[in-house]
Amino acid sequence: MDRSQMQGLLRDMLRARAFEEAAAQGYAEGKIAGFLHLYPGEEAVAVGVLHAAEPGDYVVSTYREHVHALVRGIPARQIMAELYGKKTGISGGMGGSMHLFDRERRFLGGYAIVGETFPIALGAGYAVAYRRLPEAVICFFGDGAVNQGTFHESLNMAALWKLPILFVCENNHYQIGTEIHRHSAIVDVYKRACAYGIPAEQVDGMEVLAVHAAAQRALERVRSGDGPQFLELTTYRFRGHSMADPGSYRPEAEVKAYEAADPIAAALHEFQLRYPGAADLAAAGNDCLQRFTDHCCQEGHLDETALARLQAEVQAEIEDARRFAEESPEPSMEEARAILARNHRLETVVEAQA
C-alpha cells in the first residue's frame, strides 16, 4: 500500500468519526429525529473494506450505514441532509438515517429490518452473474443478523449458484443490548459460513490495514469467479445501539478496553512507525529508507502540521455538510406522491373516463 492510499484510509476514518459526532450533536440539539445509529469505533471496518472495492461493485448496508455511504463517496452534505429529512438528502428526505440510497454509486441502500441485506445482495449477485460481469456485491450485516432465517437461506443460494458476493459481518458483539454469548450458540461467526462451503476468515476489525488486506484478497477471489466469500470483522461500537440507548448494559471496563484499541489511534500509530521523526532519520544515515523518507517529507506527508491540516479539512467538510443540511428546504407532500407514482409515469394504469 502506498502513502496516498494510507493517507486516504486515515482521512476517511477521520471523516467518519467527525461526521458521526456531528450527527450526534444534531440529534442532541433536536435537529435530527428518529432512530440514529452511530458508527464510532467501527471505522476500520467500513474504511478497510470499501477502500478495497471498485467503483463497479455494489454495496448493501444496514441501518448503521452513514459511514458506509460516506466512504463509498456520497457527499457528506447529501447524507447529513437526509438525516435532517431534507429535500436535498440523498434519498430526497423520504428515507432518513437508516435508508440512504445512491444509484450512481451503486449503493443499494441501508436496510432497517435485521437480516434484509442478505436477500438484496443475493439478488444483486444474481444479476451480476446473470450478465457475467466482473463485479462484486459487498453485503454488510451485524452479528445479530446471523440468527435470521435469511442469513442461512441466502448463504445457501449464494454458494449453490456461486454468486459474486462478499459477506462482511461487522461483529460488534451486541445485538442492541444482548451480548453475543447470550444470543449465539456459535460466537465465532465466520464458522457458520463453513456450513455452506463458503471460505471465511476472522480478522481484527480494529486494524484497518488487516481489514483492507483481507477484503482485497476476498474480493479478488469473488471477482475471479470463486463464488461468495465471508469476512468476520471483530469490532466494537463506542456508543449505545442508537441515540436512544445509553449502552448501560455494557461493563465500563469492556468499553474502556476497546477504546484503548481505537482504530483511529491505531492508524495514527501506524503512521508514526512508518515515518520516523527527523532525529531517527538523521541517525539512520543516507540509506534507502532515508531517501524514501526524504521523498515523503518533500511531498509534505504526515508530520504534526500535516495531520493538523488534515483534521481541519475534515472538520470544515463536516461543518459545511451540517450547514447545508440545516439550510436546505423540506420536501413537499406533492413530491412524496410524485416519487411513489414515478415508476408508472409512462404507463396507463386505468383509463380516464370520457
Next chain:
Amino acid sequence: MSEILYWQALNQALDAELAADDAVFTLGEDVGLYGGTYRVSEGLMAKYGEWRVRDTPISENSFTGLGVGAAMLGLRPVVEIMTINFALFAMDSLVNMAAKIPFMSGGQFPMPLTIRMPGGVARQLGAQHSQRLESMFMNVPGLRIAVPSTPQDAYWQLRQAIRSDDPVIVLEHELLYFSKGEVDTHASAPPLHQALIRRPGRDLTCISYSRMVPLALEAAQALHAEGVEMEVIDLRSLSPIDWATCVESVLRTHRCLIVEEDCRFAGVGAELAAELQERCFYQLDAPIQRVAGLDLPTPFNAKLEAASIPRQEDILKAARALLNLPQGES
C-alpha cells in the same frame, strides 16, 4: 384466436416476455425441471436455460428478496410463490423491501418485479392452504395487485405486470388454472388495472373479482330468468381499484352487491363498500351489501368448506333482498 386453459395462457405470456426481453427471468420452487406446480412454466427451462428459469430451494423470503435485489439492478424477475399461503414467509421481502425501496430511495430505484401466486379455496386442502390474503396486500402502498379471472386477462395482465416498473402481484386462483377461454394474443389489452363490465344490467351492480366473477355471471344468468338484470363488474385489479367504472355503474343501477371469496371482516368488500357509499350515498336505493367468505379458518369437511365461501344461491338471495323481491323460487 383459440380456446386455451388459464395456465396455458400464463405459460404463453411468460414465454412471450422471456423471448422479448433478456432481462426477464423467472424463479421459484419447481418452476424449472418440474415445469411449475400448476404447469405455468412448463417447457421454459429447456428453452431458456437454468439462469432464466431458476429452480430455488424452499426459501420464500430470500428468493423473493432475490427478485427485489435483481430488479434493483435492472432485471425483470418473475417470482413464483407456490401458493399465497407461503407468501407469509416472504412478507418482509414484499412489504418491507419491494413496496418501500422505490419510495425510500427518493425514486432512484424502479422495481420491475412481478410476483405470481395462486390463492383461494380449492378443494379440501385444509385451513393452511385455503387462504385469501389479498386484503393484507391491499393495505400496503407501493404494491399493485392484478386478479385475472379469464385466460385472456391472465395472458394480458401477466405480460403487463412484467413490463411494469412497479412491483405487481399477479394473484391467480387455484380453481381457475383449468378454466377455458378464448385468448387473442394480438388484440390490444385494456390497462392493467381497468375494471370491465362483463355483463350489463339495469337493476343492480355486482362487483366481483377472480373466481367469484364466473360465479356472479352464473347468478346473473339465473336472475335474468326471474326478470332481474344484474350488471357484473370484474374488478381485474385490487390495487389500484378502478373506482370510476364502479361508481358509474352504481349511479346507474342505484344498488350494489359485492361478491368476494375472502373473509368478510376487513376484507376487500369492506374497502369497496366504504368508498362507494362515500361517493354514491345519495344515489343509493338500499345499503350496499356483501356476500363474502365466512370469518372462519377453512374447514376440511367438503360440505362445510363449500358453505364457507359464496355459492350461487347466496348471491341470488342477496340480490333479491336488495331488490325487495320474494325469495321463494330457489
